[in-house]
Amino acid sequence: MDVFLLGAGASAPLGLPTTRGFLKDFEPETEEQEALFHQICQLFSASPETIDIEAIFYSLENLIACSSGELKSLFNSGKVRQAFSYAPQVFNAQGFSHPWTPTNLEKGFASILKGLSQTAKELQISIKRYVLQVLSSFDPENAFELFFPVF
DSSP states (O other), rough: OOOOOOGGGGGGGTOOOOOOTTTTTTOOOHHHHHHHHHHHHHHHTOOTTTBBBBHHHHHHHHHHHHHHHHHHHHHHHTHHHHHTTTOOOEEEETTOTTOOOOOHHHHHHEEEEEEEEHHHHHHHHHHHHHHHHHTTSSSHHHHHHGGGGOO
């Protein structure tokens, strides 16, 4: 029995992109998605033309998986409280108060995290739509002709 292993680059002769550069023509649907997409690219020191699609999906899965429970454990560890413990006292109509209480911080971060997670879900869906569009644009007959000699 013969076994053939074809890598991701096997589709390149068909005009399909490899994992790097797959998203070079991708356009996010909203400003929030665009900002997140470019932030992830920067995280990997890449551009939309060179970012590996697997790195994007990995990052999005992690952002989607972030939960308020994880945030709560971060607060319970005291690390976030330590970072904001230097906040100055603020005077308002009720007198002096501390605006960066652990409760207020937790609510604020939870809100930000929830929005980021939602944007990550939407961006992931947009990229999957784009991938389907790109992959459906090639002629399977060309693949048969290209790989026929191998089999």
